[in-house]
Amino acid sequence: MYSEKVMDHFKNPRNVGEMENPDGVGEVGNPVCGDIMNIYLKIENNIVVDAKFKTFGCGAAIASSSMATELVRGKTLEEAWEVSNKAVAEALEGLPPIKMHCSVLAEEGIHKAINDYRKKHGLPEWEEKNPHIHDHDEDVECQH
Amino acid sequence: MGEKRIIYMDHAATTYTRPDVVDAMLPYFTEHFGNPSSIYSIARETKNAVETSRAQVANALGAEPDEIYFTSGGTESDNWAIKGVAFANRKRGNHIITSQIEHHAVIHTCKFLEKEGFEVTYLPVDQYGLVSPDDLEKAITDKTILVSIMYANNEIGTIEPIAELGAIARKHKVYFHTDAVQAIGSVPIDVNAQNIDLLSLSAHKFYGPKGVGALYIRKGVRIENLLHGGGQERRRRAGTENIPGIVGLGKAIELTTSDITAHSAQMRAMRDRLIKGILDTIPNARLNGHPEKRLPGNVNISFEFIEGESMLLWLDDEGICASTGSACTSGSLEPSHVLLATGLPVEISHGSLRLTIGDANKEQDINILLDVLPKVVSRLRDMSPLYKKIDKERKCDV
Numbered sequence: 001m002y003s004e005k006v007m008d009h010f011k012n013p014r015n016v017g018e019m020e021n022p023d024g025v026g027e028v029g030n031p032v033c034g035d036i037m038n039i040y041l042k043i044e045n046n047i048v049v050d051a052k053f054k055t056f057g058c059g060a061a062i063a064s065s066s067m068a069t070e071l072v073r074g075k076t077l078e079e080a081w082e083v084s085n086k087a088v089a090e091a092l093e094g095l096p097p098i099k100m101h102c103s104v105l106a107e108e109g110i111h112k113a114i115n116d117y118r119k120k121h122g123l124p125e126w127e128e129k130n131p132h133i134h135d136h137d138e139d140v141e142c143q144h
Numbered sequence: 145m146g147e148k149r150i151i152y153m154d155h156a157a158t159t160y161t162r163p164d165v166v167d168a169m170l171p172y173f174t175e176h177f178g179n180p181s182s183i184y185s186i187a188r189e190t191k192n193a194v195e196t197s198r199a200q201v202a203n204a205l206g207a208e209p210d211e212i213y214f215t216s217g218g219t220e221s222d223n224w225a226i227k228g229v230a231f232a233n234r235k236r237g238n239h240i241i242t243s244q245i246e247h248h249a250v251i252h253t254c255k256f257l258e259k260e261g262f263e264v265t266y267l268p269v270d271q272y273g274l275v276s277p278d279d280l281e282k283a284i285t286d287k288t289i290l291v292s293i294m295y296a297n298n299e300i301g302t303i304e305p306i307a308e309l310g311a312i313a314r315k316h317k318v319y320f321h322t323d324a325v326q327a328i329g330s331v332p333i334d335v336n337a338q339n340i341d342l343l344s345l346s347a348h349k350f351y352g353p354k355g356v357g358a359l360y361i362r363k364g365v366r367i368e369n370l371l372h373g374g375g376q377e378r379r380r381r382a383g384t385e386n387i388p389g390i391v392g393l394g395k396a397i398e399l400t401t402s403d404i405t406a407h408s409a410q411m412r413a414m415r416d417r418l419i420k421g422i423l424d425t426i427p428n429a430r431l432n433g434h435p436e437k438r439l440p441g442n443v444n445i446s447f448e449f450i451e452g453e454s455m456l457l458w459l460d461d462e463g464i465c466a467s468t469g470s471a472c473t474s475g476s477l478e479p480s481h482v483l484l485a486t487g488l489p490v491e492i493s494h495g496s497l498r499l500t501i502g503d504a505n506k507e508q509d510i511n512i513l514l515d516v517l518p519k520v521v522s523r524l525r526d527m528s529p530l531y532k533k534i535d536k537e538r539k540c541d542v
Contacts, residue, residue, distance in 0.1 A: 027529070037529075
């Protein structure tokens with residue numbers, strides 16, 4: 001059911017683990033829903049120099065976290081903010097429709113981590129363009 | 145380098161078809177293909193084969209052959225039993241009693257009947273998944289027409305007190321149906337001693353073919369037909385008989401019920417070694433279901449801090465076939481209704497793993513599981529944000 005890319009990132013997750021003194025942390029998801037993602041960012045001169053994650057969730061959630069941290073590394077905060085759930089899913093060579101919410105969670109995790117950094121530095125938080133983008137109705141019961 | 149052996153531990157989902165069962169079926173595809181409803185002599189062989197199978201099924205249940213009706217499987221049998229009794233007894237009452245842990249073939253049928261004006265009571269279960277006979281007795285009203293309680297649960301393996309529940313239903317003159325799909329071949333069944341009026345079974349759960357099952361209907365039970373058409377199955381179940389399937393069902397049920405005691409003791413020994421081995425080596429793990437009143441092949445364990453689907457993917461990578469009660473594999477966001485009914489917290493229900501042992505397994509498989517599983521669990525816990533607190537506490541203890 002998963003692409004080779006998803007299985008690769010699931011079995012060999014990039015950037016997994018915690019970070020000492022991260023500059024931004026994004027905690028998203030809910031154990032009741034079966035997925036929690038923690039994203040940690042190290043930011044220097046407005047650039048994401050390191051990204052790490054810890055995830056409780058299914059194969060797609062782990063692969064999405066891995067891919068999202070890969071995609072934001074080396075990017076400016078503005079560029080990292082633009083990494084969408086669709087970009088994560090595309091980089092993973094697609095996700096099953098029921099698993100798209102895992103890529104949404106990854107996007108939200110990155111956004112939350114960036115805003116955590118901005119808040120800590122007295123900068124105004126950026127607004128979510130599409131708050132709670134969800135691909136199927138059931139998600140309403142399990143809001144991330 | 146050889147192919148990695150598949151370790152199949154999902155016998156509750158389906159079983160392989162025994163080669164001797166396949167052999168028994170084969171002539172009915174090519175040689176004895178006549179329609180049993182036909183008059184010519186080549187049809188006689190198929191008609192006889194159906195009746196032989198009917199006798200084999202009846203014998204396995206302690207029933208009479210003319211109380212056995214062949215269906216397309218467990219789902220049809222459950223639908224027929226529940227809708228058939230409900231619609232035929234509407235004038236007597238509109239109340240049905242079932243449990244919260246039934247298979248969806250029962251629960252969704254009951255939900256459908258609720259839309260048709262029936263009232264359904266879904267009895268709760270205790271932490272082990274047991275239905276209480278007292279609860280059943282209290283739930284029965286003068287409007288109750290049917291009680292449907294599964295013989296053994298497909299997820300957690302809990303075996304219900306069927307004879308006792310059946311006796312209560314009988315005392316109140318209410319029909320008693322049991323979905324015995326998981327129980328055949330694992331526990332001895334006697335429809336008379338256990339006060340069962342209707343019983344569903346499915347061949348592919350006991351080394352028979354898929355797509356064929358049966359419904360036992362005690363003589364005298366008022367029941368409507370589910371399928372309308374030709375006069376097959378004594379005008380009760382229309383449709384040309386699935387002859388090879390029916391032959392396979394008969395053969396499989398005869399073989400699987402011929403030696404229940406010794407066979408289930410063997411399964412139970414492997415099951416208990418696996419349960420003990422897992423609980424001894426993996427912390428923050430708990431057994432779901434009843435420790436003793438459980439199917440001989442069923443292991444269902446929840447691992448805290450991790451999610452079931454990711455466990456299955458890693459196990460699959462090692463050639464191990466298992467299943468989970470996590471929402472992430474079911475296409476819904478709700479984890480198993482069975483685990484939730486036992487009071488297991490939602491987040492822990494997501495981390496459940498079901499391993500069902502059967503004839504495809506050898507003792508060595510248990511060793512492999514006990515080697516692989518702790519590594520899988522710890523790999524996933526290492527990347528779980530829920531695990532970090534415990535992890536740190538443990539490090540402090542050392």
